[in-house]
Every structure is written in C-alpha cells, then in structure tokens.
Amino acid sequence: MITVIGAGLGGLMLARILHLHGIDVEIHDLDASATARHQGGMLDMHEESGQAALRAADLYDAFRAITLEGGDAMRILDKTGTVRMEEDGNGLRPEVDRGDLRDLLLASLPGGTVRWDSRVADVRPADGGGYTVTFADGRTITRDTIIGADGARSRVRPLLSDVAPEYSGLSFVEMRILDADVRHPDLAGLVGQGLMFALSDEKGFIAHRESDGELCVYAALKTPADWVKTDLTRQSLLEHYAGWDKRLLALITNGDGDLVPRPIYALPVGFRWERRSGVTLIGDAAHLMSPFAGEGANLAMLDGAELAKAIIAHPGDIDAAIAAYEAEMFPRGAAAAAESAANLIMCFGADTPQGLIDMMTGGRQMEGGR
Numbered sequence: 479m480i481t482v483i484g485a486g487l488g489g490l491m492l493a494r495i496l497h498l499h500g501i502d503v504e505i506h507d508l509d510a511s512a513t514a515r516h517q518g519g520m521l522d523m524h525e526e527s528g529q530a531a532l533r534a535a536d537l538y539d540a541f542r543a544i545t546l547e548g549g550d551a552m553r554i555l556d557k558t559g560t561v562r563m564e565e566d567g568n569g570l571r572p573e574v575d576r577g578d579l580r581d582l583l584l585a586s587l588p589g590g591t592v593r594w595d596s597r598v599a600d601v602r603p604a605d606g607g608g609y610t611v612t613f614a615d616g617r618t619i620t621r622d623t624i625i626g627a628d629g630a631r632s633r634v635r636p637l638l639s640d641v642a643p644e645y646s647g648l649s650f651v652e653m654r655i656l657d658a659d660v661r662h663p664d665l666a667g668l669v670g671q672g673l674m675f676a677l678s679d680e681k682g683f684i685a686h687r688e689s690d691g692e693l694c695v696y697a698a699l700k701t702p703a704d705w706v707k708t709d710l711t712r713q714s715l716l717e718h719y720a721g722w723d724k725r726l727l728a729l730i731t732n733g734d735g736d737l738v739p740r741p742i743y744a745l746p747v748g749f750r751w752e753r754r755s756g757v758t759l760i761g762d763a764a765h766l767m768s769p770f771a772g773e774g775a776n777l778a779m780l781d782g783a784e785l786a787k788a789i790i791a792h793p794g795d796i797d798a799a800i801a802a803y804e805a806e807m808f809p810r811g812a813a814a815a816a817e818s819a820a821n822l823i824m825c826f827g828a829d830t831p832q833g834l835i836d837m838m839t840g841g842r843q844m845e846g847g848r
Contacts (some may be wrong), residue, residue, distance in 0.1 A: 479504060479788070481621040483601070483611070483634050485512075485592045485681045487576075488761035488778030489627030491582035493591055493766070495786035505627075506596035512584055514594075517577035519694040520673075520686050522550055524571055525597070527776035531783035539583055541574065546689045549573030553671030554831050554838070558681060559668070559723035563835050567672055576775065598633040601626075614786065623796050624757045625785070627778070630743060632763035638751035643743035643766050645703040648822060650684075650740040651715060653733035655693040662693075662732055668725055671691055676726050677831035681718065683729055695729045696740070700826065703741050710737055742768050747819055748812040750804075757817045758800045760785055765811030770821035774815040781807055 479572060480496060482489040485507035493503040509515060523529050523541070532538045558626035567573075568750045584592065597614040603612040610621045626634025630643055658666040668674070669685045676683040685695040699705075699718055715730050715737070751759075758764075761778030784806060789800040824833040 484628035488782040491782030508597035522571040527780040531779035545572040555676040626759040650696040652738040767818040771818035
C-alpha cells in the first residue's frame with residue numbers, strides 16, 4: 479500500500495497511474511470533501527510535463543475535451559493601459575481550469591481512494607519501522623511508505639529536512655469578477671481571451687479568463703510578508719496604484735467577494751534532502767517556487783507520473799524506486815525553480831514591462847500567475 483498525503487494534482491496523478499497497474503493507493507487530504515473549496519484558476523499544460531503525465535495516465539483525450547479554446551492567448555500592458563505586446567494562442571499549451579482537471583483525476587480513481595477530512599498534524603518515524611501519521615482529530619496510522627504531496631506547508635517535508643519556504647518579497651491579492659462578458663464587458667476586453675500582464679513601477683496586475691466567463695485577477699506588489707494580513711482593503715490596495723489607468727483600477731473596484739491574500743513563498747533553488755527509506759516528496763512539497771515559470775502544476779503532475787513509473791519498474795523495492803525518481807526530480811526541479819526566480823525579478827524590475835517583452839520577443843516563453 480502506497481500512502482499519499484495530499485489530494486492535489488500530483489498526488490492524484492501518482493494514484494491514477496499506480497491504479498492502472500494494480501497497485502493500491504490511499505490518499506489523505508485535509509479538505510472536508512472534493513468540493514469544499516475553490517481549487518484556483520487556469521493552468522497551461524506544457525507538452526513535456528503536464529501533457530506527458532496525462533498521456534501516461536491515459537487521460538489526454540479527456541483532458542483536451544475540457545480545455546479552454548484560445549485560453550493561451552497573452553497580452554502585455556503598462557500602467558497607462560497601452561497594449562505593448564499581444565499574441566494569439568497557438569494551442570501548444572492548452573489552458574484548463576484547475577478544478578476541472580482535479581475532477582477528471584478524481585473520477586479516474588476507485589471510490590474511497592481519497593480519505594477526506596484527514597488533516598495531518600504530524601508524521602514521525604514509528605517504533606519498529608515505518609512512519610506514524612497523526613491526524614488533527616487524534617487518529618493515527620502507521621505505514622511503510624509515505625509520499626508527501628501536501629504542498630507548500632508540507633507536514634511530510636520535516637521528515638527529510640528542516641529547510642522551510644522563504645518569502646519571495648512579492649505578494650498577490652486575488653480578486654474575482656463574475657460573468658465579466660455581461661456585467662463588465664470593458665474589463666473582459668481589457669483582459670482578452672487568455673492571460674494579461676499589466677506591469678509598471680515594479681508592480682502590476684496579472685489576470686486571466688476562466689472557462690465560465692469569470693476573470694481571476696491578481697494584484698502583485700512588493701510588500702512585507704504580513705502586509706496583506708494587517709492592512710488589506712480595496713482602498714489600501716488602490717493607494718498602491720495611484721496614477722494608474724482607471725480601467726486597470728476598475729479590476730480592484732469591480733471585484734466580487736473577498737480579497738484573498740497570497741504571499742509568494744519559495745524553497746531555496748536547488749533544495750534537496752538526504753534520501754530516507756520509504757519516504758519522498760512530489761510537487762510543491764519538493765520544489766515550491768513562484769508562479770513565474772508556469773511550472774508548479776506541471777511539475778507536480780510530472781513528479782507523480784515519474785514516481786509512479788519508478789515504483790512500477792522496481793516491484794517490491796520502494797527505496798530503489800524513490801532513488802531513481804529523486805535522481806531525475808532534483809535537477810528538473812532546480813532548473814525550473816531557477817527560471818522562476820529569475821522571471822520574478824525580470825517581471826518586477828525597474829524597466830518593467832520591457833524586460834518581459836524582450837524575453838517574449840527573444841523567443842523564450844513564460845507563463846505567469848499560475
């Protein structure tokens with residue numbers, strides 16, 4: 479039995495591929511149910527990672543059926559609202575709603591695979607071998623193999639390292655505009671069919687259209703880590719954008735629902751750990767990075783697929799499987815984390831948005847706000 483902590487995209491991908499090969503998996507997740515919370519916005523699936531994992535899981539055709547046509551279009555603006563660069567989508571990195579993708583993976587697993595309402599409080603080595611998982615409600619289980627797929631605040635990571643994610647210096651404030659084409663067609667047009675960056679003065683807005691016509695908007699600011707917890711109102715947010723075009727400010731004033739603070743944290747570039755029997759990490763638990771390489775979800779799914787393949791290739795020898803997986807995952811994650819860190823600096827530098835435009839016109843491709 480493989481025990482996975484976390485029912486995100488990486489953990490579900492791992493379980494799906496192992497299920498196809500007759501290997502039992504249990505997943506424990508803190509959410510009360512599959513629908514307990516909104517799963518986030520749109521994701522662009524990269525051919526070499528997310529799409530490759532979906533092919534390995536025999537879910538690629540089903541995935542294509544839920545993508546947003548034209549959702550990979552992109553436009554770059556400055557604070558005056560002037561469009562500095564615009565590209566139509568080419569379909570190579572199709573966009574999909576994170577919640578729809580998660581539902582697809584959940585539906586591909588046997589009922590009961592995910593044990594909901596199982597918030598992990600602690601994971602420790604057990605007397606006599608294996609690991610004891612203690613849940614917030616006091617329950618415990620002991621298992622030989624634990625896979626940490628539990629994200630930025632992983633409860634499994636401390637088994638392997640005492641390194642913790644560090645604040646990047648940048649915070650997002652998430653806002654949503656419902657039924658934008660009908661209620662706010664001017665803002666829908668401003669964002670366009672896919673992803674929009676509006677950058678100047680080392681700050682900006684990142685917005686994208688979702689499959690239901692909703693706009694997901696992130697205000698991005700260099701602030702102390704606790705600013706969004708102590709001084710966050712629409713008015714205080716507007717003050718940071720004094721002098722910006724009124725159409726961009728309307729992304730704040732016309733938002734629906736609460737403002738959601740999202741400080742951006744990352745593990746050190748090149749983070750790794752000493753191998754330990756029966757335990758490893760995938761996704762953000764292993765290589766948390768900022769969203770400025772567009773790799774977070776893609777790498778989580780690829781990690782899940784590659785770990786599953788390694789387990790299948792080493793029947794009865796989980797440590798050999800983990801060793802093979804980690805040998806490939808560490809350099810892959812380090813390269814993506816380095817790109818992400820560099821892109822964050824470039825997007826919010828003194829000459830923004832010119833740095834992003836130069837990168838795009840120079841032939842490289844970057845997806846942000848994922």
